[in-house]
Amino acid sequence: MKITFNLNGKGMELDVDPMSLALDVIRGLSLTGTKEGCGVGVCGACTIMVNGSPVSSCICLVGTLSDKDVWTIEGLAEKMPELIDSFVEKEGMQCGICTPGQIVAAAAIDSVGASSPEDIKKYMAGNLCRCTGYQTILSAVEEYVAIN
Amino acid sequence: MSERRIDAVAKATGASKYTADVVLEGMAYAAVKRSDFPSALIENIDTSIAEKMEGVLGVFTAKDLPVKTNLYGRRVFDVPILADGRVRRVGDPIAAVVGTSREIAEAAAELIEIDYKELPAVTTAREAIKSGAPLVHERPWEYDGAVVTPDSGSNIQSIDTHGSLEASEAALRNAVHIVDEIYTTPGDHQGYIEPQSCVVDYQNDGTLTVWATNKSPYRLRDVLATVFSLDPKKIEVMPTILGGDFGGKGAPGDAPLCTALSMLMKRPIKMTLRYGEDLLSTDGRHGSEIRVRLGIDGEGKLLGGIMEALLDGGAYAGFKPVPTVNLHGIVDAAIAYRIPEFFVESKIVYTNNQPKGHMRAPGSPQAAFAFESAIDELGRRSGMGPVKIREVNLLSDGDVNPYGDTWIEHRGKEVLALATSQPNNLQVPKGWLYGEGVAVYARSMAAVPKTSLRLRRGQGGKIIAEVPIPENGAGGQTVVREMLRSGLGLSADQVEVKQVSTSLLPTDAGVGGSRVSLGVTVAVANAIKLWKQLPADQDLVEVTTTEGSDGPSGAYSVQLARVAVDPATGQLKVLEIISAVDVAEIVNEKAHQMQIDGGTVMGFGFAVMEDLLEDDGRVWALSMGDFKIPNVADIPTLTTVLLRGGRGVGPNNIKAVGELTNCPTAAAIANAVADATGARLRKLPIKAEAIYWAMKEGNAR
Numbered sequence: 001m002k003i004t005f006n007l008n009g010k011g012m013e014l015d016v017d018p019m020s021l022a023l024d025v026i027r028g029l030s031l032t033g034t035k036e037g038c039g040v041g042v043c044g045a046c047t048i049m050v051n052g053s054p055v056s057s058c059i060c061l062v063g064t065l066s067d068k069d070v071w072t073i074e075g076l077a078e079k080m081p082e083l084i085d086s087f088v089e090k091e092g093m094q095c096g097i098c099t100p101g102q103i104v105a106a107a108a109i110d111s112v113g114a115s116s117p118e119d120i121k122k123y124m125a126g127n128l129c130r131c132t133g134y135q136t137i138l139s140a141v142e143e144y145v146a147i148n
Numbered sequence: 149m150s151e152r153r154i155d156a157v158a159k160a161t162g163a164s165k166y167t168a169d170v171v172l173e174g175m176a177y178a179a180v181k182r183s184d185f186p187s188a189l190i191e192n193i194d195t196s197i198a199e200k201m202e203g204v205l206g207v208f209t210a211k212d213l214p215v216k217t218n219l220y221g222r223r224v225f226d227v228p229i230l231a232d233g234r235v236r237r238v239g240d241p242i243a244a245v246v247g248t249s250r251e252i253a254e255a256a257a258e259l260i261e262i263d264y265k266e267l268p269a270v271t272t273a274r275e276a277i278k279s280g281a282p283l284v285h286e287r288p289w290e291y292d293g294a295v296v297t298p299d300s301g302s303n304i305q306s307i308d309t310h311g312s313l314e315a316s317e318a319a320l321r322n323a324v325h326i327v328d329e330i331y332t333t334p335g336d337h338q339g340y341i342e343p344q345s346c347v348v349d350y351q352n353d354g355t356l357t358v359w360a361t362n363k364s365p366y367r368l369r370d371v372l373a374t375v376f377s378l379d380p381k382k383i384e385v386m387p388t389i390l391g392g393d394f395g396g397k398g399a400p401g402d403a404p405l406c407t408a409l410s411m412l413m414k415r416p417i418k419m420t421l422r423y424g425e426d427l428l429s430t431d432g433r434h435g436s437e438i439r440v441r442l443g444i445d446g447e448g449k450l451l452g453g454i455m456e457a458l459l460d461g462g463a464y465a466g467f468k469p470v471p472t473v474n475l476h477g478i479v480d481a482a483i484a485y486r487i488p489e490f491f492v493e494s495k496i497v498y499t500n501n502q503p504k505g506h507m508r509a510p511g512s513p514q515a516a517f518a519f520e521s522a523i524d525e526l527g528r529r530s531g532m533g534p535v536k537i538r539e540v541n542l543l544s545d546g547d548v549n550p551y552g553d554t555w556i557e558h559r560g561k562e563v564l565a566l567a568t569s570q571p572n573n574l575q576v577p578k579g580w581l582y583g584e585g586v587a588v589y590a591r592s593m594a595a596v597p598k599t600s601l602r603l604r605r606g607q608g609g610k611i612i613a614e615v616p617i618p619e620n621g622a623g624g625q626t627v628v629r630e631m632l633r634s635g636l637g638l639s640a641d642q643v644e645v646k647q648v649s650t651s652l653l654p655t656d657a658g659v660g661g662s663r664v665s666l667g668v669t670v671a672v673a674n675a676i677k678l679w680k681q682l683p684a685d686q687d688l689v690e691v692t693t694t695e696g697s698d699g700p701s702g703a704y705s706v707q708l709a710r711v712a713v714d715p716a717t718g719q720l721k722v723l724e725i726i727s728a729v730d731v732a733e734i735v736n737e738k739a740h741q742m743q744i745d746g747g748t749v750m751g752f753g754f755a756v757m758e759d760l761l762e763d764d765g766r767v768w769a770l771s772m773g774d775f776k777i778p779n780v781a782d783i784p785t786l787t788t789v790l791l792r793g794g795r796g797v798g799p800n801n802i803k804a805v806g807e808l809t810n811c812p813t814a815a816a817i818a819n820a821v822a823d824a825t826g827a828r829l830r831k832l833p834i835k836a837e838a839i840y841w842a843m844k845e846g847n848a849r
Binding site: 038 | 594
């Protein structure tokens with residue numbers, strides 16, 4: 001079945017089973033910055049941005065993306081260099097496997113308008129990190145929110 | 149150090165390639181059918197339906213494997229690649245399917261029909277050591293690398309001891325105050341976000357190329373060489389990035405199985421675990437039951453101690469890499485204290501549960517929870533209080549620890565004073581009980597590990613450093629760059645650090661034991677020396693460190709937990725954890741701080757939430773929805789205070805940090821709960837219900 005949507009700012013038409021997972025379809029396009037972690041929508045490593053909101057692509061059927069505006073880390077890295085810079089400068093990462101998901105989630109923070117440190121914490125709670133203890137990730141997101 | 153970490157941009161933009169991102173031409177996908185029973189004979193395997201499924205390329209069982217031995221391991225070779233006639237745990241792989249996609253292979257694996265004859269299972273360590281208990285392995289002493297004998301007792305994987313039981317018992321008889329309690333901890337999982345994965349490509353000329361979520365590429369190469377009778381020189385373990393490790397990625401994982409499948413299918417094979425499979429089938433932290441007896445004299449001085457630990461090793465011993473096949477963190481439990489007589493026994497047993505391996509400071513989180521809870525109880529019962537009893541008994545410079553070592557310095561008391569003197573700006577919820585608890589941890593500094601390193605001249609005055617180990621996130625490669633930059637007077641962009649495959653450097657011991665920075669600093673310092681003397685017409689130096697030690701030395705961390713408990717429900721809020729840490733020089737401040745914070749959060753998870761929920765021979769926490777690790781909203785305020793100026797080891801005068809802060813946290817929290825409520829929680833994880841009932845059942849204040 002043909003599905004059309006915008007992916008990283010470009011129109012995309014794919015002939016896929018609409019019941020496929022968005023995660024698998026996106027990774028199949030060599031966009032491997034979107035990671036598979038828990039596979040059940042808990043860890044956030046697979047986060048993509050759909051119409052401005054963060055979505056766990058591991059529990060998202062690709063058919064639901066029809067006519068939507070979809071961004072992955074690869075597209076956001078070009079579109080929002082200041083957000084990447086915040087994570088790089090604050091070293092909001094160690095092993096890096098959760099990092100794309102953290103950054104995509106942060107990119108979609110306007111969807112809820114979180115701005116205080118407490119709001120940011122609550123908003124980012126859907127993205128697990130086992131390495132850093134979260135402090136540098138929070139600093140990165142806080143800096144990005146402050147700049148914007 | 150201001151330069152950012154070497155891998156920051158690639159990781160932040162999604163460009164970094166992990167094992168699961170590797171795609172090879174002609175690659176097929178593997179999945180396995182796993183055992184449904186903790187202990188059973190396999191009477192029949194019917195693969196006929198699976199074989200007929202469209203897209204299935206092959207289905208294989210143990211009899212098909214092209215191996216010298218169907219067994220592998222890190223030290224003890226007792227883990228079957230595919231179960232042969234018998235399963236010993238839920239999750240044992242029985243048959244492997246190769247398909248044109250991962251989904252096809254997984255679906256076909258579920259179509260394999262197994263006829264089992266169930267056998268009695270032992271599903272707790274306590275049951276396993278009873279005489280007449282069902283045997284998980286009939287003759288475990290016959291495995292390569294086994295440390296047990298026919299006389300070791302039933303279901304024993306290993307027993308490690310230190311000290312004299314008789315002398316310690318005699319010492320305790322003279323004690324004025326005694327504590328004698330049992331502490332238990334559950335099976336845990338490393339909780340890395342990247343599930344285990346491997347890609348293996350075997351070619352007809354006998355070369356084997358391996359990408360794997362593995363932190364010890366040289367050891368993986370050697371295990372594969374042994375299992376498949378291959379020349380190690382023909383095996384290439386390729387560079388990769390690890391998406392978290394914490395001890396879980398030292399084992400060969402599914403690389404032996406995928407090697408066999410690649411040989412059989414004559415094409416590259418990829419296998420990536422679903423997270424639930426990873427929780428079920430890999431090698432987490434041993435659950436423990438630890439009895440601690442401690443006694444003090446009238447002045448509060450420790451006279452003796454006895455610690456008996458019983459650990460659930462699960463169905464295989466093969467995930468423990470050390471010669472003792474034990475966890476040295478258990479035996480080392482009293483390392484910070486002056487105790488004239490101390491006996492410790494660490495008994496690890498086979499059960500029909502998930503096999504357990506190494507997780508961040510193997511044995512120490514369990515041992516520190518038990519020991520630091522017990523000494524706290526003794527401090528409170530004797531009237532000394534929890535801080536005073538530690539002040540009186542922590543080692544001072546020149547003291548000999550219970551293992552006969554004299555470290556070059558002991559800063560435990562200073563670190564304790566730092567932890568207990570921090571300001572308190574917390575808001576305690578109205579009507580809640582407030583408490584503080586402290587816990588001490590110390591570990592000896594790892595000896596210099598075997599590692600190697602090569603420097604080459606690159607283009608435009610650049611230096612390329614080739615290293616043998618994958619970046620696991622802790623920042624080892626950035627440490628290499630920073631040392632070369634400062635040692636050779638270069639700018640950051642004039643130094644390139646890259647991991648190379650296993651044929652290109654002589655050796656490495658792998659990531660682990662808080663030793664990476666030390667090994668790397670020794671190797672880089674040696675390389676810099678040689679590089680400076682290098683004749684202009686040459687462009688290469690190669691160094692290999694030899695195992696050795698600068699010590700004996702060690703580092704301390706003391707944590708103070710500040711908690712609030714709702715007296716109506718037992719709900720626990722850990723408000724703040726103060727980590728006071730003993731440091732010498734710090735090579736990379738940010739990376740060092742992240743090791744402290746990440747460790748503390750992992751210790752917090754161990755204390756209050758993580759549990760594989762192993763019961764009746766099954767892991768019940770089979771997704772991250774059930775196996776909870778801390779998220780950013782769960783965690784307390786993290787405060788770090790560094791006691792600088794310590795005497796470290798190696799050319800950069802450093803102290804290891806990676807395993808310092810995840811160990812004392814659980815005891816600090818349990819001690820704080822006792823302080824707040826009077827209720828003593830001796831079982832992890834500490835949940836509201838347990839606090840509620842402990843308060844209700846009479847020992848509350």
